[in-house]
Amino acid sequence: MRPYAELDAGALRNSILKGERSVREAMREALARIDALDPALHAFLSVHRAQALERAVELDRALGAGERPGALFGVPVALKANMCLEGREVNCGSRILAGWRPPYTATFVQRLLDAGAVVLGMTNMDEFAMGSSSENSAFGPTRNPWDPARTPGGSSAGSAVAVASGMVPIALGSDTGGSVRQPAALTGIYGLKPTYGRVSRYGLVAFGSSLDQVSPFARSVRDLETVMAAISGRDAHDATCLDEGPLAPEEPGDPPRLAGLKVGVPREHFGEGLEGGVRGACEAALAVLERLGATLVPVSLPHTGYAIPTYYVVATAEASSNLARYDGVRYGLRAHGADGDGSLQGMFAATRAKGFGAEVKRRILLGTYVLSAGYYEAWYGRALKVRALLRADFEQAFGQVDVIAGPTSPVPAFPLGEKTDDPVAMYLCDVLTVPVSLAGIPGLSVPCGFVEEGGTRLPVGLQLVGPSRGDARVLRVARAFEAATGFSRARPPLAGADGGRA
Amino acid sequence: MASQEPRPAESGPETVRRVAELARLDVTDAEAAALGAQFARILEQFRVLEKLDVSGVDPMVGASLAGDVRRADEPVPSLPAEALLANAPRRIGDFYGVPRTVGGEEAG
Numbered sequence: 001m002r003p004y005a006e007l008d009a010g011a012l013r014n015s016i017l018k019g020e021r022s023v024r025e026a027m028r029e030a031l032a033r034i035d036a037l038d039p040a041l042h043a044f045l046s047v048h049r050a051q052a053l054e055r056a057v058e059l060d061r062a063l064g065a066g067e068r069p070g071a072l073f074g075v076p077v078a079l080k081a082n083m084c085l086e087g088r089e090v091n092c093g094s095r096i097l098a099g100w101r102p103p104y105t106a107t108f109v110q111r112l113l114d115a116g117a118v119v120l121g122m123t124n125m126d127e128f129a130m131g132s133s134s135e136n137s138a139f140g141p142t143r144n145p146w147d148p149a150r151t152p153g154g155s156s157a158g159s160a161v162a163v164a165s166g167m168v169p170i171a172l173g174s175d176t177g178g179s180v181r182q183p184a185a186l187t188g189i190y191g192l193k194p195t196y197g198r199v200s201r202y203g204l205v206a207f208g209s210s211l212d213q214v215s216p217f218a219r220s221v222r223d224l225e226t227v228m229a230a231i232s233g234r235d236a237h238d239a240t241c242l243d244e245g246p247l248a249p250e251e252p253g254d255p256p257r258l259a260g261l262k263v264g265v266p267r268e269h270f271g272e273g274l275e276g277g278v279r280g281a282c283e284a285a286l287a288v289l290e291r292l293g294a295t296l297v298p299v300s301l302p303h304t305g306y307a308i309p310t311y312y313v314v315a316t317a318e319a320s321s322n323l324a325r326y327d328g329v330r331y332g333l334r335a336h337g338a339d340g341d342g343s344l345q346g347m348f349a350a351t352r353a354k355g356f357g358a359e360v361k362r363r364i365l366l367g368t369y370v371l372s373a374g375y376y377e378a379w380y381g382r383a384l385k386v387r388a389l390l391r392a393d394f395e396q397a398f399g400q401v402d403v404i405a406g407p408t409s410p411v412p413a414f415p416l417g418e419k420t421d422d423p424v425a426m427y428l429c430d431v432l433t434v435p436v437s438l439a440g441i442p443g444l445s446v447p448c449g450f451v452e453e454g455g456t457r458l459p460v461g462l463q464l465v466g467p468s469r470g471d472a473r474v475l476r477v478a479r480a481f482e483a484a485t486g487f488s489r490a491r492p493p494l495a496g497a498d499g500g501r502a
Numbered sequence: 503m504a505s506q507e508p509r510p511a512e513s514g515p516e517t518v519r520r521v522a523e524l525a526r527l528d529v530t531d532a533e534a535a536a537l538g539a540q541f542a543r544i545l546e547q548f549r550v551l552e553k554l555d556v557s558g559v560d561p562m563v564g565a566s567l568a569g570d571v572r573r574a575d576e577p578v579p580s581l582p583a584e585a586l587l588a589n590a591p592r593r594i595g596d597f598y599g600v601p602r603t604v605g606g607e608e609a610g
Contacts, residue, residue: 440565
């Protein structure tokens with residue numbers, strides 16, 4: 001029997017259905033691996049040990065009674081701590097929501113449960129998903145399993161690390177400007193941000209509502225396809241959700257052929273600031289796609305240089321509005337102002353001052369500024385127009401090519417602490433992912449090689465970008481690349497990993 | 503009209519204080535000073551947006567492909583009050599308790 005940590009979700013489900021292990025045994029293997037590794041990595045904020053084992057017993061009983069197993073039957077999953085599961089703590093990595101238990105379950109979480117998955121716990125994240133390193137979590141950073149002195153990226157750091165280190169085969173994150181694709185790249189796994197509207201946001205705590213998308217992590221493309229088929233599709237609770245059924249894989253059968261596929265290579269994604277090793281790994285990956293039959297076509301996305309300011313104006317504006325709800329009245333922390341119990345306004349301002357961390361405050365203030373009277377048109381209004389130009393760049397490129405490929409992150413995993421004092425340097429981590437978010441189109445980070453840094457091997461991600469609704473297409477290209485290379489099967493060196501072996 | 507737009511790079515501790523009031527967020531003097539300096543730097547970088555000619559460009563207000571979605575105007579059940587009040591920092595009967603805003607003794 002193959003060890004738990006080597007199995008993707010599909011293989012684990014098969015192992016259970018073949019009778020090699022029960023769901024309960026699989027949960028024990030998952031929990032043992034978390035116990036062995038998480039003290040050093042800090043992927044989880046909470047582990048639902050008893051509930052997971054109880055549910056495992058129910059699933060084993062259902063299987064024994066002849067019930068038809070779902071597509072994720074018996075698969076342990078982890079959720080980013082901004083996803084609602086009724087009755088479980090969802091704190092968004094923030095002191096202001098410490099202890100908050102949602103009174104309802106998110107649509108996408110319910111769909112995972114309906115497919116037979118078992119939620120093992122909630123994972124660490126930058127506070128309210130604002131950050132690219134996990135260092136903005138109020139509960140301490142998550143560490144990269146490839147080198148614990150480095151960040152795994154962010155904001156969905158815990159979910160990425162839980163998958164990369166073999167604690168769970170799949171996990172959900174949320175991607176607003178790169179928060180799933182960048183940590184996927186930095187930890188050597190797959191991370192898909194779907195087309196905006198593909199997955200319902202009902203039950204995802206809002207950050208930037210015109211950008212947020214629930215986005216899965218996995219160690220195989222097949223698993224990503226299974227998760228997407230489970231969680232996507234129309235939902236009456238989210239008016240921005242596409243009125244379509246679940247996402248179905250394009251051209252089933254492995255490996256898909258890429259003959260005739262045109263891959264756009266944007267010169268702006270291979271420009272200044274791209275680390276040499278990352279460039280080398282991505283160029284080698286493009287050569288693999290070419291060998292598989294694809295044609296590489298140079299394309300231009302001329303407004304790329306405007307994407308960071310556009311994103312940080314739009315996202316902070318939306319965040320300042322979304323986070324206005326945390327005022328100490330209905331849930332979360334309540335603090336009283338200098339005037340004691342006296343004023344309602346004092347309570348609001350004191351609660352927010354005490355409850356939010358530095359980066360969240362910075363973004364709320366920046367967002368309030370760009371929306372304030374006298375500045376709205378010059379900043380927010382203008383950013384919305386530049387956003388339209390960024391989308392037009394992609395539309396023009398997709399007139400010539402089927403997918404676009406380039407690096408996910410300009411740099412590999414960087415040391416914890418390196419960028420914490422410099423917000424602008426941290427924002428630049430997102431330069432290659434935010435244009436895709438602003439355009440609302442799908443982006444998939446694929447493990448595509450390694451760089452050596454100070455004697456440490458660090459993973460590199462290739463971002464495959466598709467046109468609007470082109471999710472299945474980028475997955476198909478990734479499946480072909482996966483079959484031709486072994487990068488997604490490389491696992492990080494882990495002290496204490498034997499604790500997870502069956 | 504571009505000529506009517508104010509110069510959009512005003513920053514510094516005074517701006518931070520004014521914006522913090524709008525955002526209902528207490529900031530200390532030290533925070534205002536530090537954030538003011540950061541704002542100046544961030545906004546300076548963001549001024550690159552001013553260089554683009556955006557005349558005639560329609561703003562992209564969102565990324566939704568769903569169009570205008572409506573449902574029938576019929577009442578549907580909502581979450582029970584008890585479940586929602588369970589997270590209240592302070593509860594007075596079936597209400598959220600907050601500091602009194604108009605005259606008299608505070609109840610509860």
